[in-house]
Amino acid sequence: MSDPRQTPLVRSLPSTVPFVAPERLEAERGVTFDARLGANELPFGPSPKARAAMAEAVEDIWKYGVADMPALRGAIAARHGIAPEAVTVGEGIDGLLGTLVRLYVAEGDAVVTSDGSYPTFNYHVAGVGGVLHKVPYRGDFEDPEALVARAAEVGAKLVYLSNPNNPMGSVHDAAAVQAMIDSVPEGCLMVLDEAYTEFAPASSRPEIDTTDRRVIRFRTFSKAYGMAGARIAYGIAHPEIAGSFDKIRNHFGVNRIAQAGALAALGDEPWLADVVEQVARGRDRIARIAQQNGLTPLPSATNFVTVDCGRDGDHARALLAALTARGVFVRMPGVAPLDRCIRISVGTEAELDVLAERLPLALRDLGAG
Amino acid sequence: MSDPRQTPLVRSLPSTVPFVAPERLEAERGVTFDARLGANELPFGPSPKARAAMAEAVEDIWKYGVADMPALRGAIAARHGIAPEAVTVGEGIDGLLGTLVRLYVAEGDAVVTSDGSYPTFNYHVAGVGGVLHKVPYRGDFEDPEALVARAAEVGAKLVYLSNPNNPMGSVHDAAAVQAMIDSVPEGCLMVLDEAYTEFAPASSRPEIDTTDRRVIRFRTFSKAYGMAGARIAYGIAHPEIAGSFDKIRNHFGVNRIAQAGALAALGDEPWLADVVEQVARGRDRIARIAQQNGLTPLPSATNFVTVDCGRDGDHARALLAALTARGVFVRMPGVAPLDRCIRISVGTEAELDVLAERLPLALRDLGAG
Known part of the structure; x- marks a missing residue:
């Protein structure tokens, strides 16, 4: 009931x-x-440096974290050669997706993804009353052209692509992903989930351009950084988009130990x-x-x-x-x-x-x- | 822009x-x-037992946590003599309030709180488009009678009381709080924020009754348990209310180290x-x-x-x-x-x-x- x-x-x-x-x-x-x-x-x-940082951070667990995480966002920004204002940190990509759909999707709004792609994205879209439109894979690949075509057709607010793809393991090269970014219809934001990108060839990553308002990219410490249980990930986007997460997110929601571990992990290439x-x-x-x-x-x-x-x-x-x-x-x-x-x-x-x-x-x- | x-x-x-x-x-x-x-x-x-458990949990940080946290919910339930199904765990009371308002408050819905009470509750209500109605304190106390009267008047979906109160430190006795629960208008849920209750006399805590659908209570590991940076807290409510958090929450959002620390902390009275x-x-x-x-x-x-x-x-x-x-x-x-x-x-x-x-x-x- x-x-x-x-x-x-x-x-x-x-x-x-x-x-x-x-x-x-x-x-x-x-x-x-x-x-x-x-x-x-x-x-x-995770890296032994990250483990040590987390063990040490237990001693400070009585303190609230810092809402805007300047040290961590600064380190992420330095790694990617972007401004800290283009980075938003959250409780895993799942947490960031949950906030993202609230920012863009009102009840009844259309969202496009691939049929069989990440279920948690679909879960969050349903949670705000978005209407999911699903495009079939082309073979074992998500189909960028079909995704943007459907996004244009239904007037989607968001169109999702994971690169590399979960659950198929397939990857598009940077040119294909950039072509998708370049063809995202007006009024739509492309959600580029790069959770697995560290395992993929560099040639699969389009250059990061935080002046481009057409795309938000997500990276995580759950996969290659070995910290799935820590719940920490980040979004990279135009500063106005990244900054808009501050309107509704749980500002103190990222565990302090996770922040310390992520910062140390970035330092152990x-x-x-x-x-x-x-x-x-x-x-x-x-x-x-x-x-x-x-x-x-x-x-x-x-x-x-x-x-x-x-x-x-x-x-x-x-x-x-x-x-x-x-x-x-x-x-x-x-x-x-x-x-x-x-x-x-x-x-x-x-x-x-x-x-x-x-x-x-x-x-x-x-x-x- | x-x-x-x-x-x-x-x-x-x-x-x-x-x-x-x-x-x-x-x-x-x-x-x-x-x-x-x-x-x-x-x-x-936190308790040395909780610190040790958290340090040990660093070794398992590569694993995702368990979404329904059976061990922790079981321990919380045992402590309060209730069923685990009446417990929902989230990323601090802030995180739980953020989910709660999404469950109950659609755009334009009325919510009642005290003028000067917890700002993060107000922040989350605004984040879903709720309309806040604020009742003045009576002296340095939140005013239960005025709160429920206003809730009835405006047809509020939620009415908030913190007991003890932040920022004034004042506390109502159990009878006054129970009287408020008993007078919550039909169609409204009372939000009883007990973040500070461990510091307060037992006589300020009404008996927990999870058959009562009129109230949800929040407790946290941030205050008396000394784990503010861990981001872990819980709600106690009728199992159908507690269970409804599963419809929209970030299921894997609570850090694994925080879960381990909370469980150990409960074991060190x-x-x-x-x-x-x-x-x-x-x-x-x-x-x-x-x-x-x-x-x-x-x-x-x-x-x-x-x-x-x-x-x-x-x-x-x-x-x-x-x-x-x-x-x-x-x-x-x-x-x-x-x-x-x-x-x-x-x-x-x-x-x-x-x-x-x-x-x-x-x-x-x-x-x-």
Whole structure:
């Protein structure tokens, strides 16, 4: 029963969680995961410098943070060669997306994304009463031309592209992304989610231009920086757009320890470079394991490999269930035809050993091994 | 210039921060604060158990948290003798208030609060286009009868009461608060902000009844638990109300280290009891210092003492500025007649030594010492 005092919009919404945590699955299914390969986390964790900074920051946890985070925003700005005013920091990209949709999307406003792309973006759009228009992938890629065409057609306030893409691991080159930015229709803002960009070639990143009001880009400390549980990420945009987050955001919402960790993490580029190499090796190993089992790994510019299981969604869901039952946590795309795949995050060597051992068993469970 | 693509509501909003951080004041005013007595923080910090749990949780920061936080919600529920389903956890009371207003307040809906009470609540109400109706304090107390009368008159969706009250430090007894709950008009939800309740006598807390749909209560780890920078707090309400936060909240928004710290903090009741005693001694000392300088401390059920400076708001503002210039960070109420006061948080003994030394100097700066 919904509370009749709540807004008509809220009463119309389901009570959902975009993702079920592995700990929750363990409790519900009575399994223990020996390999945590489903949430695109980074098991190598953050830089030792970031860990030390976070441990030290525990001592100051009694203090509120600083709402505008000048040190962190300054360091982010210096890294990208932009002004701090072009940077807004929030509680993960999820938190920033939640604020963004409130800034741009009134009830009934159109928003465009790809069918099968990031569910939490869709969740936040629904939460403000936006009307989602979904464009199919072109093969395993989001389709920039179709996205902007649909945005123009429906008069969208926002059009979303993730580059690299989750859940498929595919990436467009910078020219294609820049062409999309250049063709965003008047009245629409392009949301460029670059959560995985550190794993991707530099040639996939268009130059940052904070004089351009057509795009906002999001980066995170959850992926390559190994701090998913810290909830800290940032947006890069024209200063007037970045600054507008201050109108409605939870100003003191970013944990102080997370701020300290993020600042220190930015100062350890060798660690980041090493992580990116480790992840590349892990992707190669996942691809080999998939191939050894007759499955087809898709090329990936992220810290996961999306594996084509060669049949339909029911087959992939059955394989995912078999892997879950055998203690391997993976996830998969939610929408056909992407759902012929499962998505396997790079784990530790030991976790990938578990994958190598259990994937053939899971396939055999299906009578397909 | 506002972005014409943003919603009409957002375009109408100013870009503001409800509170200026002391670090920001230091940078802007060129001062260094020797006594940080303005943000109602707890300089004694969290329980050593909570510190240890947070330091340990740094090692797991690469993992996302669990959206529904079963361990923490279970511990909170056990503490209050309620069901975990009656508990919702969020990024500080500020974060929870931000979600609450989105659940209940559509553009143009009425909300009632006291004139001079918590500015961040007002900020969030404005952020969803709610229309604030403000009731004057009765003396230095929020006025429950006037609040519910106004709520009935304007058909308010929410009516806010903080007990104990910030910024005045005053507290109502449980019977008065229960009487307010019992008289909340149909169609309205009472928001009972109990951020400071651990410092107040038990006789100020009405029994928790999660079958009652008329009220939601908020508690925090920012004040008596000494974790302001962690951003973690909880709401207690009928399970259908608490559960409705899941419709729009940032499910993975609470930092994992904060969750670990909160859970451990709940397990150290002796520390909490000790903190409450230390704070009571600190309040007594602030009251004595105020009296020694010819000022009038108001009774306080919080970790701050609101001090009547005996004249008007201009006088109190001048005293606050003089204290700031002399390295003492304090804040003050924003609205007459409350703004005849300054608000001094309990600090360490050393910080209160600084206060004792500099308050007479600051008064002399005004030519009033």
